[in-house]
Amino acid sequence: MTPAVVISGLHKRFGDLEVLKGIDAEVQPGEVVCVIGPSGSGKSTLLRCVNLLEVPEEGTVVVNGVELTHRDVDIDAARRSVGMVFQQFNLFPHLTVLENLTIAQRTVLGRGKAAADGVARENLERVGLAEREGSYPAKLSGGQQQRVAIARALSMDPQVMLFDEPTSALDPELVGEVLAVMRSLADDGMTMLVVTHEMQFAREVADKVLFMDGGHVVEQGPAAQVVGDPQHERTKLFLSRVLNPNHLE
């Protein structure tokens, strides 16, 4: 079986700052991979390289056998197979929920209105927001906005979904509803690459966890192993801080 995502030898720098220092990682179809690590370690940058929001200087990203980093690849076409969910939701505020879900279907995939509306409604149903299709994003809670953002990405029929700290901008009481939607996606067999600080989610849902620090993947393996029984000092230190936020060393 070809892997859903293969990242090899990825390097990314911003000016003098080298943020990714040679990343290798794989995501198998249907797998959920969580990326954890301290702030500034390059997690977002890694994710953004996978759909080329950032262009790496070196290394390759292959999604379903297509090398996105190849210079002959049509970047817009390539991105269609990769859905992305942002920390700040980034819904289009001037469009209704339904229009948020249909605009790319119609302009990019060329779907007709009826077909696009149909797909959109299915996905709104999936995230439990069928009745809000006529609302504008500003009228929704943060949790609802993030669920709409997930439905928007799903409406493009992606083969891989990327999540960049999807619950970090949410009030604590709204985190659960978004994680529940992500869990159900995972159960449905969606391939997911998730940057998160939700260790419980990582432990329970992820097939694999990747710990990043200083632009390297320090440790990776099954969730139970990396989160439950980390081998590297840096992983241990990070986890002890995240799991006991009030603990001062």
Added chain:
Amino acid sequence: MTQPRARMSPRKRKLYVQVAAYAVFVLAVLGLVLFADWGAVGEYFLDLDVAANAFPKIITVALKNTVIYTLSAYVVGFVIGLVVALMRLSSIAVYRAVALVYIEVFRGLPALVVFLIFGFGLPVAFPGLVFPFEQYGTVAVALGLVAAAYMAETFRAGIQAVPKGQMEAARSLGMPYTRAMRSIVVPQALRVVIPPLTNELILLFKDSSLVFVLGVTAFTTELSKFGGDLAATYADSTPLVLAGAMYLVITVPLGYLVRRLEAKQGRAR
């Protein structure tokens, strides 16, 4: 803003400034009332017989043409301004350079000079050159080019005010850059720039008075020229007062509209 060296409290300072401003205003009004020759003022600025002669042409010809010149130039300026703003933000260096030069040139040149070039330079340089709709076309293009430079900067600021995440979300859905701009970023930018663009419309109304340098006929004249010509004929300023009032009839409500829109946007934040 903090002003560490200010010795007065901001509120007290504001009070003093207001008192001073009122004092100046009252003195100015007193001066006018005491020293003006009111008989002459009435005769030369508010002569009803002369005013009667200005109607109806001041509206059916002069005001109408001023509105046509302004609106057509506004449309031209809007379209070119948006295109220049997008070029200014393009990833292609040549586009950026062209846009920058355009903005600097047309923002730096007095509108009068642009009109003179269109009136006297271009016909000599390009003998066969005729604009569609003659005078109207020439004005739309000349004034429109000037307006476009200002509007481009306004559009650019508006586009840059749209959060970066909007473009990224659109691109990550597979939208090409141009489509993302057109469907996602520009519509949001337009909302932000409505108040400043309405201000630009007010400025254009006044700038349309420069049409006179192109030479106008009885049919293509506009408010300022019309008022000026009539004032010269009667050796009386009343037509100018009327023309001025016509401008204000248009610009004051527009100004009110701008304040309303700005207040509304302020609340929406």
